[in-house]
Amino acid sequence: MACRGCVNLQCNCFSVNSDSTITVGNGSQYAPFTFRPDYIPTPRPFGHLYSLTASQALDGAPYSLFEPTTPDIDQGGNMRTGNGTSLTVPAGGDGLYLAGFTLPFAGQAVADLNDNFSLRRNGTQVATMTFAHTATVIASQLSFISAQSLLDLNAGDVLDVFVERVAGAGSVAVVSGTSGFSTGYTPQIWAVWMGGPI
Numbered sequence: 001m002a003c004r005g006c007v008n009l010q011c012n013c014f015s016v017n018s019d020s021t022i023t024v025g026n027g028s029q030y031a032p033f034t035f036r037p038d039y040i041p042t043p044r045p046f047g048h049l050y051s052l053t054a055s056q057a058l059d060g061a062p063y064s065l066f067e068p069t070t071p072d073i074d075q076g077g078n079m080r081t082g083n084g085t086s087l088t089v090p091a092g093g094d095g096l097y098l099a100g101f102t103l104p105f106a107g108q109a110v111a112d113l114n115d116n117f118s119l120r121r122n123g124t125q126v127a128t129m130t131f132a133h134t135a136t137v138i139a140s141q142l143s144f145i146s147a148q149s150l151l152d153l154n155a156g157d158v159l160d161v162f163v164e165r166v167a168g169a170g171s172v173a174v175v176s177g178t179s180g181f182s183t184g185y186t187p188q189i190w191a192v193w194m195g196g197p198i
Helices: none
Strands: 021-024 034-037 046-050 056-058 086-088 095-106 113-121 124-133 142-153 158-167 172-174 188-195
Touching: 046 086, 086 188, 095 113, 095 124, 095 158, 113 142, 124 142, 142 188, 158 172, 158 188
Parallel strands: none
Antiparallel strands: 021 034, 046 188, 056 172, 086 158, 095 142, 095 172, 095 188, 113 124, 113 158
8 A cells, every 4th residue: 555645556665774674575576575673583483392192290390201303384483492391492582472381180189289380481480370189189080281471581591391299299190192091182382472572
């Protein structure tokens, strides 16, 4: 759409020389000019880890049995690092991220057991959910817990899922495909870049 009565439908006079804009294209009908702020990483970083084949008993430790390889469907923005235990913000990926997790776990028919499930950034809990077991919980009942948060992350920041029993004895049984439950329910952690740094 033309601006201020201009007859040109592809106008670059306001943005092409901006200090905060990246210009793509040459102005032809096959490569028209497009503009984007220079703080938008391309591709936009995202990460998704899941586990299909293993379960893990945890108390005061991060979940570490995510699949070692996952589809890199964005061809470059994947935040998966190492053997798939965490997500790491890539270089140039500073900004606001929507991040979260979902964990299936086995309930226990024991009163006064409390379990915390936390999304951590660089070892610091940033989103935590607590599950309180009671005597009326069905033993080994599959339960789900999840949390998400909007985080301001910088390159090199690491996200993981931390599980701990904060009241009572024993460990938390995080379950997956080989636990006798449906393989459709899997431990997952994810993060996606939403906007530039604040």
